[in-house]
Amino acid sequence: xxxxxxxxxxxxxxxxxxxxxxxxxxxxxxxxxxxxxxxxxxxxxxxxxxxxxxxxxxxxxxxxxxxxxxxxxxxxxxxxxxxxxxxxxxxxxxxxxxxxxxxxxxxxxxxxxxxxxxxxx
Numbered sequence: 001x002x003x004x005x006x007x008x009x010x011x012x013x014x015x016x017x018x019x020x021x022x023x024x025x026x027x028x029x030x031x032x033x034x035x036x037x038x039x040x041x042x043x044x045x046x047x048x049x050x051x052x053x054x055x056x057x058x059x060x061x062x063x064x065x066x067x068x069x070x071x072x073x074x075x076x077x078x079x080x081x082x083x084x085x086x087x088x089x090x091x092x093x094x095x096x097x098x099x100x101x102x103x104x105x106x107x108x109x110x111x112x113x114x115x116x117x118x119x120x121x
Contacts (some may be wrong), residue, residue, distance in 0.1 A: 017043040029055040037063030053080040060086045
């Protein structure tokens with residue numbers, strides 16, 4: 001599912017088993033990219049990106065360098081001019097980013113098994 005309003009850009013590239021992506025964008029200048037195991041393979045990964053402000057960017061990659069299984073990433077940006085990147089390899093990793101104020105940036109990189117990271121800005 002991809003829902004957009006105004007000049008938003010969204011790209012979802014998925015390969016292999018049971019991937020799911022939901023991107024909702026409202027406002028001008030929002031961009032969202034997701035890549036779930038396109039080159040290396042992945043199984044049953046999920047992504048959810050929601051952006052309501054302007055000039056936000058969210059990018060999620062899962063299973064880019066290795067087989068990734070059961071990873072979940074969620075980025076919510078309700079403020080303006082926020083940037084967030086999440087990269088996950090491995091198994092059962094969870095990443096959550098909540099950016100509710102303006103001008104924030106975050107980068108999460110996880111590999112291995114059972115990692116969890118939450119960023120609140």
